[in-house]
Amino acid sequence: MSVLDQAWELAPQVSVRPEPFGALLYHFGTRRLSFLKDRRLLAVVEGLARAPSAREACAVAGVGPSDIEAYERALARLAETDMLRERTS
């Protein structure tokens, strides 16, 4: 199943610092730093906890069909590195 069809939220140990280019993410557990390379991706990530699926969060943040694959890859990478946590409700 695509990361887009699941529901996500930021992992509780992750801090987000918005920056002009997007944002910095830091995970205190894995001590890993990640970069969100644009502001729209930040909006997607911030909207995850309120959306029934990542696809919805992308739609709300205004991600168009031609860009969705890039966002899917970015979100999958964040999920792999434990920055995001799957939500069951």
Add this chain to the structure above:
Amino acid sequence: MSVAVPLVEHFAGGLDAPICLTWELTYACNLACRHCLSSSGRRDPAELSTAEAKAVLDELQRMQVFYVNIGGGEPTIRPDFWELVDYATAQRVGVKFSTNGVRITSVVAERLAHSDYVDVQISLDGATAEVNDAVRGEGSFAIAVRAMENLAAAGFSGFKLSVVCTRHNIPQLDSFQALAGRYGAQLRLTRLRPAGRGADVWDELHPTAAQQHELYQWLLAHGERVLTGDSFFHLAGYGEALPGLNLCGAGRVVCLIDPVGDVYACPFAIHDAFRAGNVRDPGGFAAVWRSSELFRTLRGPQAGGACAACSAYDACRGGCMAAKFFTGLPIAGPDPECVKGFGEPRLAAVEPGSAPRPSPDHSRPAGVPVTLGRR
């Protein structure tokens, strides 16, 4: 996803707050390493007080600095060290501290193992007592090993074994990796800089050209498992970029706060030429970071000098500013360890004794024995 400007350009232009900030809490140290970056030994009477240090931590929290790299001197011998660590982590400012291990008893290790917000770096510059103690002093290998044993026994996995690469330990890279593995630690390798007392021993200790290439190959093979603090971006001139930003972050994404509150562009540049201000100045650390003249200059376009015409310039960007400065080379021009060999003839032409001297110096006078109180 379109990115108009490469990320690295954003970093080169500076951020509103540092990504990575080093804070040397004290110049006091139980050791007297020959290559100490901060010429540590004696405590400075003007050291920041506990209240002043807490005010700096408040500021870092407001600026959303994720974590601070605490060093020294030996930070754990400051009597309020644990109080400051607790204060930082209570407001989610993570702490990664560098120590020679002297205070990492089993009790301390136990407590560290239970904190998500504290990470530890044990400094060791030889995989054997012989190589290590020649640089860090008699008995320092045993101190570090005991600290690692305590951390491992307490179940603290993933602490860092931090090594400054020298001519004498480059042949031990595999042994360091094995040593880190034995204690469940992660290896961190950093570059020797001619800063502090390091300026006095740089000629003798910095890796040879052949060793630099060996190190580069080793990092390419093991890079994903080994941390470098982006230390070796000058090696990118060999062709392939090493993991990391490959950027000099001085005054752009990193800086140093020293024990008396002076803010320098980076931990390797403790000299008036790289001093941006003091956290005691009006406006505090944030004002220094955001508006110091020095940092503004560093965030602007940089002159490549003699390097601009070199095919490797986009990769290495001329190397390390501090390494050039303290070896007497111009900032706009090749690194003394330029992998294309452009540094060596220039170094040979530097008049002996003309390179800027690191300052201030808190070294203990030679021959003074050190005793530590119990706590």
